[in-house]
Amino acid sequence: MIEIDRITKTYDGVHAVDSVTMTVETGTITIIVGTSGSGKTTLLRMINRLEEPSSGEVRINGESTLATKPHLLRRRIGYAIQGHGLFPHHSVARNIGAVPELLNWPKDKISARVDELLTLFSMDPVAFRDRYPAELSGGQQQRVGVARALASRPDLLLMDEPFGALDPIIRSRAQDDLRRIQQRLGSTIMLVTHDMDEAIRLGDRVAVMDGGKLVQYATPAEIISQPATGFVADMVGDVERPLRLLSLIPVSEVVEDGAAEGGALPAGASLRDALAACLWTGRTAVPVAHDDAVVGRVTLDAIRARAELHA
Amino acid sequence: MTVAANRIVAGEGVTVLALAGAEVTLPGLVAILVGLTLGLPGAWPQLRLVGAIVGLAGLLWLLTHGASALLDGAGDYARVSPAVGFWCLLLIFMLLMADALANLAPGPLARGTLLAAVLAAAGIILWSGALSELSILQEYASRKAAFANAALRHLALALGSLATAAAVGFPLGILCHRRADLRETTLPVLSFLQTIPSLAMFGLMIPILGWVGNTLPGAQAIGIAGIGFAPAFLALVLYSLLPVVGNTVAGLASAPPAALEAARGMGMTPRQRLLRVELPLGLPVILTGVRIVLVQNIGLAVIAGLIGGGGFGTFVFQGLNQTAADLILLGALPTVALALVSAIVMDILVDLTRPTPKGGA
Amino acid sequence: MKIGIVLRPALIVLLLALVLRPAWFAPVFAPLAPANGPVIYERASLLSLSLSHLGLVAAATAAATLVAVTLAILVTRPSGAAFRPLSRTIANMGQTFPPVAVLALAVPVLGFGSGPTLVALFLYGLLPIFENAITALSTLPPATMEAARGIGLNRWQKLMRVELPLALPVILTGIRLSVVIALGTATIGSTVAARTLGEVIIAGLLTNNTAYVLQGGLIVGLFAVLIYDALVQLEAHLARRVGG
Structure with a gap:
């Protein structure tokens, strides 16, 4: 459990981060979202003390981060940044093994861990271990960057706009990968982004920052249906709110018995996908399949009824 | 080439053709011409490299044989040194070689070997005494x-x-x-x-x-x-x-x-x-x-x-x-x-x- | 920069006094001169030596700039691209030739006097200008070049109105490097009987007269530093105008 307790950062009398208090449960993804200058990155960097807080403190599993020397603290906390920050002169293996090397792990343990992580990120260890960052694609570089941050099995993984430099298609794959790996490893992740779509898509909880203050800290569904301030509503985008909400609800929640024409949707698809399929092909209902077997259908009326619950 | 009566006075020029008999000058001249024809058209760097080396060899040939031919019968203090034409050709061939090498872009190790080879060649040529009749080496010998x-x-x-x-x-x-x-x-x-x-x-x-x-x-x-x-x-x-x-x-x-x-x-x-x-x-x-x-x-x-x-x-x-x-x-x-x-x-x-x-x- | 406001005029005044009224400094240099030896260089007027020195540098740099920039423009055109690797090789090799060696090598060919100095200054001055001009002309922002074509400038107009003005600050840096080298090399030119301020230093070295050495060294050093500084200011001014 990460407890952030009235943490404040002041530059020349201006509060970049103003008395933020929040608690992050172990094994969850928390997204900090805000516009540039909202203090979201400063907040993140105070957790591993890349910025020293002006006041307040952070406790990881009850222990204050101020009790450890900063560089020792950082070796326990994974850190991944935009533009990956890989060492251009080290091979992929040495990049991933950087923190274990700092922690003086034995060589064979490091190389086993490197291979394990590469496999986890769907990169063949034999093919990639000895390559240099410049020989990888943007998506691969980003995956190595996240693998490096996870290498020493840190208590917490901090990510600062990790997908910012990727193009939209690779970005959504990277987000899926992150979700999958987080669920597999049970890691605790705090991720900073300016992209509300990313926040809603990835976050178990979303923290919205504005002018250094934490204005709302809630689940994605709450953020969309009950924005706490006008700013949060703006970030969500009033017009798109219903669609965003639908994108959070899986079709399995409103599936009903019956048949429908045309191609089926998987049970994991969202109501937004179902709506799009209906509108695009002119149907009033689409079949839903689970493991290739049709289990029922979703109708336009059911989608409308579900959306109106929040209106 | 210039010949001078001693090292202070200005020498008088001697053209390549007047240097010695045809059996001496011809191979050198041919080598230089071949070198230039191979080296100047810039299509293949390999060819340019070969041209430069052939040309340099030709120059060297003329230099060694010309010097001894000229000194035959001249006084004890006579000095022979290459003239402008030689230096220009030398510069051109060196540039051709450098350019060819730059285009071939050999790896660091290959370049190191090449440098060692060139230095060794230069050392052998100087050591062998083939050029020792040139005035600059006479100057060297005396100090x-x-x-x-x-x-x-x-x-x-x-x-x-x-x-x-x-x-x-x-x-x-x-x-x-x-x-x-x-x-x-x-x-x-x-x-x-x-x-x-x-x-x-x-x-x-x-x-x-x-x-x-x-x-x-x-x-x-x-x-x-x-x-x-x-x-x-x-x-x-x-x-x-x-x-x-x-x-x-x-x-x-x-x-x-x-x-x-x-x-x-x-x-x-x-x-x-x-x-x-x-x-x-x-x-x-x-x-x-x-x-x-x-x-x-x-x-x-x-x-x-x-x-x-x-x-x-x-x-x-x-x-x-x-x-x-x-x-x-x-x-x-x-x-x-x-x-x-x-x-x-x-x-x-x-x-x-x-x-x-x-x-x- | 604050120091510069005080220091610059002070150095200029010092330089002018050293060149125009050398006699004023007799008491300062006297302890360094050999007993009963002359304290102040009087074999030639320092002013005429300075002018001749600066004249040599100016002439050589002007010629080098003209040739180097023209060459750089030619090899950065599509039609001249084939010569670019060769010209770079020459430039790179040339840069390893020590200026003194260039000067010394020019003597056997050209004899003594200002001739070989001028040639050596010119040849050695070519390289930095050429190098910088090529860099400047080949790294112009592509969007600007595209826009210049887009508004219908022909090649000549594009060169004169867009490329050269944008490249100017970087070319000027090359000229500055070249001038500094030329000032130094011209000093050595005195060893081959060119009329420059080096004469004073060398006369001092030959007669063991440290006063001459210091006098000549100070004047040349001050010229170099002030000219360098002036060119830096000019570059900064131009770079601001280009919006760098």
């Missing part, structure tokens, strides 16, 4: 001991000042990298020093070191005096500081900011960041600074000859005083050769320290 001495002194000046500048400059560069205020005061002072013309710098060192030598007890005993080695050495060290410090700062700053941020974020101490990230990434730039200093100092050390600092400059300035062109060449050619060789060696080193394979996507 072998002085030449060896000058060579050692020249190297001591150039390399010693480089080592001193490095010993001072690297730590200073690292400090400047860390602290912006130090950087902003140090670099302008160093570039100011670099601006002072070399002769003036050497000159200004004389009264300063003379004063130190006369006032500090013991200073004279370790060789600090107004004239000679010490002022030349100190002037060279001062000139070397800017490239060393400037390139150290630039090299350390060349590490990508994201990589440094990541290094800090993963818990590296400042020392670990310097040793594991900044230095390895900056090494090529830092070594480029060393290359600049080395080439520059080999050239500037010539001026030490003027203030009794020794080195090849002694021959150059003696030659200038006596208007003896061969003596000037005896000083200038080794300097140029030394500068070229050290530039190539340093380039190879820079390539070897490049942290990532070249040409990666």
Whole structure:
């Protein structure tokens, strides 16, 4: 459990981060979202003390981060940044093994861990271990960057706009990968982004920052249906709110018995996908399949009824 | 070619054709023509390389055979030296060779082997005595001991000042990298020093070191005096500081900011960041600074000859005083050769320290 | 920069006094001169030596600039691209030739006097200008070049109105490097009997007269530093105008 307790950062009398208090449960993804200058990155960097807080403190599993020397603290906390920050002169293996090397792990343990992580990120260890960052694609570089941050099995993984430099298609794959790996490893992740779509898509909880203050800290569904301030509503985008909400609800929640024409949707698809399929092909209902077997259908009326619950 | 009755008077020109019988000149001329035809059209660098080598061989042939033919029957003091035509052809072939090599872009190891081969070839040719009748080598023969001495002194000046500048400059560069205020005061002072013309710098060192030598007890005993080695050495060290410090700062700053941020974020101490990230990434730039200093100092050390600092400059300035062109060449050619060789060696080193394979996507 | 405001005029005044009224400094240099020897260089007027020195540098740099920039423009055109690797090779090799060696090598061919100095200054001055001009002309912002074509400038107009003005600050840096080298090399030119301020220093070295050495060294050093500084200011001014 990460407890952030009235943490404040002041530059020349201006509060970049103003008395933020929040608690992050172990094994969850928390997204900090805000516009540039909202203090979201400063907040993140105070957790591993890349910025020293002006006041307040952070406790990881009850222990204050101020009790450890900063560089020792950082070796326990994974850190991944935009533009990956890989060492251009080290091979992929040495990049991933950087923190274990700092922690003086034995060589064979490091190389086993490197291979394990590469496999986890769907990169063949034999093919990639000895390559240099410049020989990888943007998506691969980003995956190595996240693998490096996870290498020493840190208590917490901090990510600062990790997908910012990727193009939209690779970005959504990277987000899926992150979700999958987080669920597999049970890691605790705090991720900073300016992209509300990313926040809603990835976050178990979303923290919205504005002018250094934490204005709302809630689940994605709450953020969309009950924005706490006008700013949060703006970030969500009033017009798109219903669609965003639908994108959070899986079709399995409103599936009903019956048949429908045309191609089926998987049970994991969202109501937004179902709506799009209906509108695009002119149907009033689409079949839903689970493991290739049709289990029922979703109708336009059911989608409308579900959306109106929040209106 | 020119022949002269002795080494001071101007020689009279002799064209290639009048040099000797056709059986001697023909192979050389043919080789030069073949070399030019192969080398000048620039389609294939391999061909250009071969052309350059054939052409150089032709020149060498003419030089060795022509010299002995001309000296036959001339007086004891007669001197033979190659004339403008030879130097121009030599320059053209060397350029062709350099260009061909630049296009072929051989790896660092291949270049090292090639350099060693060229040096060995040059050494064998000089050693064999085939050229010993040329005036510049006659000049050399008459002052072998002085030449060896000058060579050692020249190297001591150039390399010693480089080592001193490095010993001072690297730590200073690292400090400047860390602290912006130090950087902003140090670099302008160093570039100011670099601006002072070399002769003036050497000159200004004389009264300063003379004063130190006369006032500090013991200073004279370790060789600090107004004239000679010490002022030349100190002037060279001062000139070397800017490239060393400037390139150290630039090299350390060349590490990508994201990589440094990541290094800090993963818990590296400042020392670990310097040793594991900044230095390895900056090494090529830092070594480029060393290359600049080395080439520059080999050239500037010539001026030490003027203030009794020794080195090849002694021959150059003696030659200038006596208007003896061969003596000037005896000083200038080794300097140029030394500068070229050290530039190539340093380039190879820079390539070897490049942290990532070249040409990666 | 604050130091510069005080220091610059002070150095200029010092330089002018050294060149125009050398006699004023007799008491300062006297302790350095040999007993009963002359203190102030009087074999030639320092002013005429300075003018001749600066004249040599100016002439050589002007010629080198003209040739180097023209060459750089030619090899950065599509039609001249084939010569670019060769010209770079020459430039790189040339740079390793020590200036003194160039000067010394010019003597056997050209004899003594200002001739070889001028040639050496010219040849050596070519390289930095050429190098910088090529860099400047080949790294212009592609969007600007595209826009220049887009608004219908022909090649000549594009060169004169867009490329050269944008490249000017970087070319000027090359000229500055070249001038500094030329000032130094011209000093050494005195060893081959060119009329420059080096004469004073060398006369001092030959007669063991440290006063001459210091006098000549100070004047040359001050010229170099002030000219360098002036060119730096000019560059900064131009770079601001280009919006660098």
